[in-house]
Amino acid sequence: MQSFEELVDEAYNKITKVKKTVLVLPPIESEITTTKQHWTNVIPILETISRDHNHFYSFVKSETGKEISWLSADRSEGLIIHGKRQSKKDISHILMKYIKKYVTCSSCKNSNSTLTRENSIEKLECIDCGMIKLM
Numbered sequence: 412m413q414s415f416e417e418l419v420d421e422a423y424n425k426i427t428k429v430k431k432t433v434l435v436l437p438p439i440e441s442e443i444t445t446t447k448q449h450w451t452n453v454i455p456i457l458e459t460i461s462r463d464h465n466h467f468y469s470f471v472k473s474e475t476g477k478e479i480s481w482l483s484a485d486r487s488e489g490l491i492i493h494g495k496r497q498s499k500k501d502i503s504h505i506l507m508k509y510i511k512k513y514v515t516c517s518s519c520k521n522s523n524s525t526l527t528r529e530n531s532i533e534k535l536e537c538i539d540c541g542m543i544k545l546m
């Protein structure tokens with residue numbers, strides 16, 4: 412059986428063992444014309460943050476309020492956001508908002524997390540510190 416001191420040590424180690432990690436994203440690549448923006452590297456970015464393309468698609472659609480579509484069936488060629496007067500900043504802002512809401516842990520600030528969905532409730536779970544956020 413463990414002594415009280417050992418239990419305290421163990422609990423303390425659990426708290427302090429969360430190491431800070433920095434999320435390194437590929438820079439956004441996009442081509443802008445007068446009528447649309449073509450975000451070419453959406454999929455590599457989603458792979459970096461381990462998030463589902465359908466979930467991200469719905470988020471971008473609701474945030475932009477614009478018509479959006481994947482350029483190819485396998486989505487590898489990126490996303491088209493229709494509409495005039497766009498900038499790379501627009502999608503960068505949306506991506507940061509998405510990461511803050513669905514990737515970054517509000518407790519330890521790391522980005523090593525999973526997002527699952529049960530019924531209509533989304534659950535963000537931090538792999539590093541165990542924080543669970545229901546949305």
Ligand SMILES: [Zn+2]
Pocket residue numbers: 516517518519520521537538539540541542
């Ligand atoms: Zn955490």
